[in-house]
Amino acid sequence: MDWMLVIALIILFLDLFIPCSLYLLKNPLILHKKKKLDFYSRHISHRGGAGEKIENTMEAFTHAEEVGSQMLELDCHLTQDGYVMVSHDKNLKRQTGLDVAISSLKLKDLPLYKDHLEVTFNVGHYSTGKDRKMALLEDVFKKFPKMPINIEVKENKDELIEKVASLVKKYKRESITVWATDDSVIMAKCKKQCPSMPYSFTMGRIFLLLVLFYTGLLPFVPLEESLLQFYLPSVINRKYIPEESILKNRFVVSLIEKLTMRKSLFDHLVKRGMQVQLFVCNEESDMDAAFSVGATGVMSDYPALLSEYLRNHPLPPSTM
Template identity: 65%
Template sequence: MKSCLFYSGILLLCLAVGLYVVCSLYLLRNPWILHKKKRLEFYCRHISHRGGSGEKIENTMEAFTHAVAVGTEMLEMDCHLTSDGYVVISHDYNLMRQTGYDKTVSSLRFQDLPLYEERLEVTFYVGHYSTGKDRKFVLLEDLFKKFPSMPMILEIKENNDLLIKKVSNLVKQYHRESFTVWASEESDYCPYTWSVIIDAVIKISKPFKRNLLFFLCRGILLLLLFYTGLLPFVPLGESLLLFYLPSIINRTYIPEEAILKKRFVVYLLQKLTMRKSLFEHLIKRGLQVNLFVCNEESDMEAAFAVGATGVMSDYPTLLTNYIKKHPPPPPPPITQPR
């Protein structure tokens, strides 16, 4: 009798696991059964990293203007706060790499920010440099005025409530709620940053709530959900997935993290993250999948081949020419959110 109950239990467990696996796989391919598809007001294949830092000095008005002129569909940038309360575009908090001055953005007034170096190495393309006539830092508000309808990714580079609030207010003031995307990489404050940004977003408007990019913690959670089969059952608040193309690591991009310099770790990262079935599932749910930073044609080809809907590059002209030579399928129609 006990033996019979034991085998019956094993059989029931196997049936339950089998049913779970079948349901998970089916819903992975057919997510609309459980989830309403997201309807974004933008669809961007071409994204310029720091305004296209390989062709002009990064994050300058000249760089952003050039990228838009050659056909970019989205601009990516990083936000900091000056001592006099201005939201300024700068990748680094400390200005040594960019200007040669060992000062932080928050310690200076906007008018006292030094000029960029005349020649600046491209972070994601070691050994390559950019130059330009414009070497001035840019205010976020000036970019909003210059490009009122251009989608932008705004990365919050500081764990700073005031910075988040000021960026939120600017987005609302210039009516950019539906085509501005929030991002953050503050791993040390990941849960904190996530909750603060969510709160800020909700206070602005409902459409803006959807335009979130997966932060580090949420990206890890996304992979865990995918590999455990739970992803098809879980609602997602984000609109975009932005991730490294792992093949650039230690080739065009040399990371500071020692762990990423190990060949096996990069190989494992490639195998775990570049999953076409994962990307297809997210796309079917209305998310956009962007890979960065692709500064060679072979990397652009690899990114689109694995299922990316968009590519981020430091070389907007190169990316424009690549897309012209290799046009992807037409994007889905953009409809107004309900």
């Protein structure tokens, strides 16, 4: 008798929970206040547009702005003498041919980028340009005062985080600069240094997001993040060869795609005021795939190509 009562209560709970969860998934503002950001970026230039100019140079960032980019994506590291440099890698071998860490060199000793640099997310293709000099983050802030910038912090270094936050505050761009990192410990430090900056989901939080989504709990849970940034899985092992051995398994990548590329999930986040940005889309078919699944923005190494795509495929006006 007791077991029958338990089963009956479970059935009653599910009868109430499931329709309520589905309704709130489509109507999240019943429980949550819509987030407001000071920017809306459909067009994001990955590393400043690494396929059309040498990545992360002032020439690349200038070109991206000129062709219509609405956000710059970049990474930062510290030199030995404490300057915040824009560089994807902490070791310079891939970018310059010199097998040395940025942190071991002074600003004046930093080498130039290679004159032809392979595009990480378009294997076998190379970019070139007149500018081969590494950029200071401060110079980027000076030249592009109104451009939204996504800063990924890859190293757990307090001095780096403090100096990035200090520069953001110095140039009064907290509302248009985004904290991004895969690491939850690093993100906690970033938020502490400049809590007014919007920030994206870490990998741990993305995993939690998926658990909440598939259990039906997501509509009931508050989320502090303002952006979801994630791979478009279909580019992995086709345009991008990952270092992680697990991502070289096509079954794993296919499973990731099926679990993450859910339009109902993205639509829910967008209704809550978040932006969903997928990367790195370097072909029109990838841009199609990203926007069709519900992305609000696309990161590309080819900003001119992305601008042409957006001109030829006008999207509905944002409701954000």
